[in-house]
Amino acid sequence: MARRAKLVAQGVAVGLVALLFILLAWALLTEEGGDLAKRAARGERPQAPDFALERLDEKGELTLSSLRGKAVVLNVWASWCLPCKEEAPFLEQVWRQNEKRGVVVVGLDAKDFRADARRFIKRFGLTFPIVYDGPGDDIGGYGVTGFPETFVIDREGKVVEAFAGAVNAKEDRERLRAAIERALTT
Amino acid sequence: MRFCALAVAIGVLVAPGVAAAAQPPNAADLEAELVCPVCETTLDQSTAPVAELMKKFIRERIAAGDTEQEIKAALVADFGPGVLATPPKSGFGLLAWLLPLAALVAGAGVVVVAIRSWSRRRVAPEDERALDLELERLVDEELARFDG
Numbered sequence: 001m002a003r004r005a006k007l008v009a010q011g012v013a014v015g016l017v018a019l020l021f022i023l024l025a026w027a028l029l030t031e032e033g034g035d036l037a038k039r040a041a042r043g044e045r046p047q048a049p050d051f052a053l054e055r056l057d058e059k060g061e062l063t064l065s066s067l068r069g070k071a072v073v074l075n076v077w078a079s080w081c082l083p084c085k086e087e088a089p090f091l092e093q094v095w096r097q098n099e100k101r102g103v104v105v106v107g108l109d110a111k112d113f114r115a116d117a118r119r120f121i122k123r124f125g126l127t128f129p130i131v132y133d134g135p136g137d138d139i140g141g142y143g144v145t146g147f148p149e150t151f152v153i154d155r156e157g158k159v160v161e162a163f164a165g166a167v168n169a170k171e172d173r174e175r176l177r178a179a180i181e182r183a184l185t186t
Numbered sequence: 187m188r189f190c191a192l193a194v195a196i197g198v199l200v201a202p203g204v205a206a207a208a209q210p211p212n213a214a215d216l217e218a219e220l221v222c223p224v225c226e227t228t229l230d231q232s233t234a235p236v237a238e239l240m241k242k243f244i245r246e247r248i249a250a251g252d253t254e255q256e257i258k259a260a261l262v263a264d265f266g267p268g269v270l271a272t273p274p275k276s277g278f279g280l281l282a283w284l285l286p287l288a289a290l291v292a293g294a295g296v297v298v299v300a301i302r303s304w305s306r307r308r309v310a311p312e313d314e315r316a317l318d319l320e321l322e323r324l325v326d327e328e329l330a331r332f333d334g
Contacts, residue, residue, distance in 0.1 A: 134265050
């Protein structure tokens, strides 16, 4: 009887370790964010993780899925990020030039004070939709490692191109405009 | 007289707590209890821009007369519960405090069961010796019968 109980206990212990191993492997294999930018760079079009976040520019919530059918320029920023300040007027320009062509620029303010973010919006006269993710829970799915990062998403919600760092250099801005055109032709 | 002694005793016990509650929160203590959302170390260990803004916010709120709980609640409202270095002792956060205790109790139970199991095994050799004596007696009987 004691031997049987010992065998059962050993079986349970081995089973638990195997289960933990399977969970770890599953978590590593299904991790969406880490390779999103790399996959987009390889020419794949990975699905952009959906989000439902509070808006800072007006009342209510915005989901990424509600923008299906439009090309989206998703810019992850924070008011304390210096390159974001340089980039903000360019993004406003992209929004104003492309709004009527079915392009939406969405600012995603993360790891920031709401009040500071609102001051930033006012200071730079941003008129495109801005959502707030204070804890930064939703940017993990995009594999964001620094600020700012920008993702161009096509009409089907798939990432066409990702930019780590500010889109401030002339060649990066041309790359962004080209990515918008690709996102629109989907 | 007894009433006066009781009042003095209560006063002595309660006064430090009241005095502590009346004191403004300490910025250094709060910085050690809050986490920078970017580098995920406590604020006192971080020089990240957002951590510096949070330290400034704490100093401003202390100057404005906010309590420790009010300052923490304001930061949680913007940065989420992950900004607290230790989980809250309520709601889901309570699990983080209770689970180690539960694990300790379960571990103690396992130790008790294991000790009982081992102490039972120690009795076994005496039983075996008793069995050996019985066998020895039977063998002696058989030999005696054989000799007879």
